[in-house]
Amino acid sequence: MTSISLAEYKKLYCGDRKSTSKRKSKVKGEKIVSKGEAALIQQLKALKIEFVQEFKFHTSRKWRADFHIKNTKLLIEVEGGIWSGGRHTRGKGYLGDMEKYNAATMMGFQVLRFSTEQVTSGFAINQIEGLVKG
Template identity: 50%
Template sequence: MTTFKEAQRSRSKPVARSSVSRKFGKTVSKGDALLENHLNALKIPFTKEYRFHPERRWLADFRIDDMPILVEVEGGVFSNGRHTRGEGYTKDCEKYSAAAVNGWFVIRGTTAQIKEGLVIQWIEKLIERLRGG
């Protein structure tokens, strides 16, 4: 039996440590699951894995419905994950800049920031601001 550390060393890409099982074999990160719970608790309507660009196949982790708000959960920030390595970081810069150019507000947060309640606070503040509050 292969241990987690052995599997991690033998693969070219990092192994996701924190995932929550979903139906049909899909997995969702702990950060995604927790943010989904926060949004549901506050009755903020959202769409998961929203394709926001008319030409590219980019997906945002969350879109706040009826608002120009995208939310990205940045995982692997302390484990050399895709979002923090050179090529992945560069591609993320292109994706987030394209979203901004197309009129989207992009809120980015780590799993730790979601756990602290910061990301949901940012979402609430931006919704309030966009509604003129």
């Protein structure tokens, strides 16, 4: 696996962060699909990779994964707000994510986490396809 510097990563995957709009909040309990999730849905469908959105993987907690690849133990998370100080990068949210991802791993799931930029660039789907069809 090749490593890259943070500067190279930002250049490849971040683009112009100022042009991204804020994510809308839930409307009457309905989840608003993020730009990254919408892109991944289209990419998975194009490759005929079956998936479940908002997959509840834990029996006693309300934890859900953004995507579960059917007939596998693979969970996909599209992490939003990583550059804007969103929930995933603040203390409480970060700790909650660690607990959730560790629980999923202890239950036998593989958890892949991608930024919106990694999804829209095609990086994420290439890795997912490599695991699923590899």
